[in-house]
Amino acid sequence: xxxxxSIRNIIxxxxxxxxxxxxxxxxxxxxxxREVHAEILTKPYLQAVTANSIYILVETNSGESxxxxxxxxxxxxxxxKDEFAVKTKKRKPTYVHRIKLKGLQANTNYYYKVTGKGxxxxxxxxxxxxxxxxxxxxxxxxxxxxxxKIFAKVMKGIAGHxxxxxLYTGDIAYDSAYETWKKEFFIEEQMEFAASAAxxxxxxxxxxxxxxxxxxxxxxxxxxxxxxxxxxxxxxLYVLVLNTQASLNFSKGQLKFAAxxxxxxxxxxxxxxxxxxxxxxxGHGESKTMINVSKKIFEPLGVDIVLNGHSHFYQRNxxxxxxxxxxxxxxxxxxxPKKAKYTQKSVKKHHFxxxxxxxxxxxxxxxxxxxxxxxxxxxTK
Numbered sequence: 176x177x178x179x180x181s182i183r184n185i186i187x188x189x190x191x192x193x194x195x196x197x198x199x200x201x202x203x204x205x206x207x208x209r210e211v212h213a214e215i216l217t218k219p220y221l222q223a224v225t226a227n228s229i230y231i232l233v234e235t236n237s238g239e240s241x242x243x244x245x246x247x248x249x250x251x252x253x254x255x256k257d258e259f260a261v262k263t264k265k266r267k268p269t270y271v272h273r274i275k276l277k278g279l280q281a282n283t284n285y286y287y288k289v290t291g292k293g294x295x296x297x298x299x300x301x302x303x304x305x306x307x308x309x310x311x312x313x314x315x316x317x318x319x320x321x322x323x324k325i326f327a328k329v330m331k332g333i334a335g336h337x338x339x340x341x342l343y344t345g346d347i348a349y350d351s352a353y354e355t356w357k358k359e360f361f362i363e364e365q366m367e368f369a370a371s372a373a374x375x376x377x378x379x380x381x382x383x384x385x386x387x388x389x390x391x392x393x394x395x396x397x398x399x400x401x402x403x404x405x406x407x408x409x410x411x412l413y414v415l416v417l418n419t420q421a422s423l424n425f426s427k428g429q430l431k432f433a434a435x436x437x438x439x440x441x442x443x444x445x446x447x448x449x450x451x452x453x454x455x456x457x458g459h460g461e462s463k464t465m466i467n468v469s470k471k472i473f474e475p476l477g478v479d480i481v482l483n484g485h486s487h488f489y490q491r492n493x494x495x496x497x498x499x500x501x502x503x504x505x506x507x508x509x510x511x512p513k514k515a516k517y518t519q520k521s522v523k524k525h526h527f528x529x530x531x532x533x534x535x536x537x538x539x540x541x542x543x544x545x546x547x548x549x550x551x552x553x554x555t556k
Contacts, residue, residue: 213237216269217361219289219297220369223395224340225407226281226304229373230393231274233289234263243274245287264386265353271390281306299370302339305410307442308534312336313409315528315539317344317450317484319505320381323362326506328544329527330364335546336529340372342414344484344502345379345450351387359506360391377448378403378418379484398436404429406436411534413442415478417449423464430468437476443556444537447473448482454499456521457513458486473497479537479554488512489541491520491550498552500539502528522549 217234231243238260244251255277260270279285282305288298305311314333319326333341348355368374376392378384384403394416397405403418415433422428437445453465473481474495484503487510492499494517504526512521524543531538541550 213239213241215289215296217271217357218366218370219243219299220366221301221371221373222393223375223407224301224304224373224409225395226306227279228275228277228395229279229301229303231276231287231289232391232393233257233272233274234269234391235260235272236269238262238270241272241274241289243276243287243289245276245285247283247285249286251286251288261390262386263353263390264351269353273393279303282309297370301371301373304408305339307411309410310531310533311410312338313412313530313532314338314341315344315482315502315530316341316505316526317482318346318379318487318503318507319343320346320349320359320379320507322506322508323359324506325525325544326359327362327364329505329525330362330368332542332544332546333527333529334364334368338372338529340409341368341374342416342446342448342482343374343376343505344448344482345377346381346484346503346507347376347379347505348382350381351383351385353387356382356387356391375407375414375416375448377416377450377482377484378420379450380420384418384420398439399429399432401429401432404432406440408440408442410532411443412532413437413440413445415445415447417447419449419451419462419465423468425471430472433468434472434476437472437478443534444532444554445476445478446480446482447478450483451485452483452499452501453481454492454494454515454517455483455486455490455501456492456515456518457490458488458501458503458510460486469494469497469499480539486510486512489520489522489524489526489549490518491552492517493519500528500552502526502541520550524549 213235222230246252257272257274260272262268394402394405406415490501537554539552
């Protein structure tokens with residue numbers, strides 16, 4: 176009797192543990208199957224690249240978690256799960272997931288894949304931000320709204336130069352409606368580019384800082400603690416992105432952050448990006464507010480170049496040691512530029528720019544849609 180009781184005392188807990196483990200395994204399989212069966216609505220794209228992290232954004236029809244495989248080879252080896260998702264503003268909302276890859280090595284190529292409904296939806300690769308002393312290229316374009324066919328040509332031109340990332344000067348959609356974003360911005364050429372190179376957008380007056388803008392864009396972490404204005408560093412370059420649709424108060428908010436951030440950076444080159452230009456001849460003209468900002472912050476704190484959109488042409492202006500460059504030829508109807516005493520070059524063409532950055536030189540080549548160079552600016556330090 177004692178022996179039978181002893182055996183029963185061993186077998187019963189063993190059976191109970193097996194049942195519990197089976198239940199846990201079943202729950203895991205259920206959750207896993209739900210994770211990979213969400214319908215992916217927009218191809219994955221990259222945001223907020225830094226030297227040691229990047230965000231992969233994926234739009235799906237549910238808030239269920241997603242998983243991304245990644246690694247330095249096509250065998251991947253590492254996995255990352257989404258941190259959170261932001262709802263779009265739509266009759267039936269969709270969810271734009273943020274999958275953050277952390278602990279990456281600087282200036283290193285990584286492969287990644289996203290799965291959905293049990294199948295591989297997207298496979299691509301990216302390179303993390305360079306360390307100071309490393310040369311690289313980045314692209315600039317703006318005001319791509321309203322004409323997807325022109326925007327497609329702009330993005331094909333940009334992709335041909337293989338830049339590491341892109342800065343957009345705003346108005347990437349005619350309005351904030353979900354359908355407009357899909358029709359005008361998330362076109363095939365843009366998505367092919369953004370699958371391997373992150374883009375950073377300065378909020379324009381057309382898309383605005385609305386729910387869909389918040390859903391579709393992700394900023395890198397910075398001292399601003401905000402998504403609509405922030406700064407980041409990439410190699411020898413410092414970039415400050417501002418929001419001209421928000422309050423511009425020198426004693427608080429984004430202008431206080433802008434001044435402190437510019438003072439603290441040790442990078443050689445300083446570029447500021449925002450939508451509505453301080454200086455401009457033709458189109459929407461000048462902005463007294465941003466002229467004041469330039470005089471009080473950009474000029475004394477050593478900004479090299481300010482990049483803007485809003486007036487649909489290319490124009491290079493030079494004021495008190497700062498180049499104010501309007502790059503707003505991404506697709507919107509063109510305006511006729513005029514000339515001011517500070518204007519050095521104006522061109523009424525759709526266009527994009529490619530910057531070459533090194534520790535001693537900063538060169539901008541501006542291209543028309545036919546690939547011809549329409550302007551060159553070279554700075555040295």
